[in-house]
Amino acid sequence: MITYNFICPDCSNNVLAEILTDVVLSSTAIDIHIDEDGVELDYIGDETDGGTINRYQCDHCGHVLKTESDQIINSFDDLKEWLEEHGTVQLDNDYLNEDNMLN
Numbered sequence: 001m002i003t004y005n006f007i008c009p010d011c012s013n014n015v016l017a018e019i020l021t022d023v024v025l026s027s028t029a030i031d032i033h034i035d036e037d038g039v040e041l042d043y044i045g046d047e048t049d050g051g052t053i054n055r056y057q058c059d060h061c062g063h064v065l066k067t068e069s070d071q072i073i074n075s076f077d078d079l080k081e082w083l084e085e086h087g088t089v090q091l092d093n094d095y096l097n098e099d100n101m102l103n
């Protein structure tokens, strides 16, 4: 396994956002407040199900990842290709152990 880190070409931020559409969102609540204005839930968490990848973008500046031919990336295959070209490889313990075994 190779672990890559995203580096934004515009702002160097390293948090990648995956934007999904057609998602089912389930929110959970324990306290439910009711007054004359209506009902208000104190949400404690949420979970998503399903969804289609719309795009990948920088979580900080919104830079949208595109292929060499200027198509918006919305598949794992294209994301993999982008990271192989622009990402940085993270050297974790597994990688170092494998390396040690070869020597």
Ligand SMILES: [Zn+2]
Binding pocket: 008, 009, 010, 011, 012, 013, 058, 059, 060, 061, 062, 063
């Ligand atoms: Zn950015």
